Amino acid sequence: MLDLCDLRQADAPVLQRVLACNQADVAYTSPLALGDLRALIDQSLLALAEPGSGSFLIALAPGADYQSTNYRWFAQHLRAFAYIDRVVVAADQRGQGLARRFYQALEERARAEGLLHLAAEVNSQPDNPGSHAFHTALGFCALHDRDLSDAGQPGKRVRYYTKVLG
Helix, strand or coil: CCCCEEHHHCCHHHHHHHHHHHHHCCCCCCCCCHHHHHHHHHHCCEEEEECCCCEEEEEECCCCCCCCHHHHHHHHHCCCEEEEEEEECCHHHCCCCHHHHHHHHHHHHHHHCCCCEEEEEEEEECECHHHHHHHHHCCCEEEEEEEHHHHCCCCCEEEEEEEECC
16 A cells, blocks of 8 residues: 655655646646645645655645635635645556545545535546546535636636535
């Protein structure tokens, strides 16, 4: 089983692998520079990585100083949520349960913090069917579809998902 590390303690080579992993899936995430990655990690509720591949998850709690259009939408519509800003699993590690481990760790942390929901968005354009299926299998429910043209991202559509933490 692969070990996970807290990105707050990660060294420069791990951060570079995280950036490379993000770049490999940038069509489904967004570009990320080292300074922006560090800022996300600093304000995160949870930031985990598999250090060898750079597969990672970064999640934020309400009240973060984060200008993401998607994060702000959840902040307006939910309370007490953990927002999954990005989860990226390296191509050679997909299907091995790594994303489930990330989400399990996030659920545990969110519950410990008294949060009521997990929140994520998944691209519908360009479509990411694997991520839609993954979130549905984990008990996430579709909440809202949004065209991000109004947020300066023409041609991009997302589906917002939530999972109620019991």
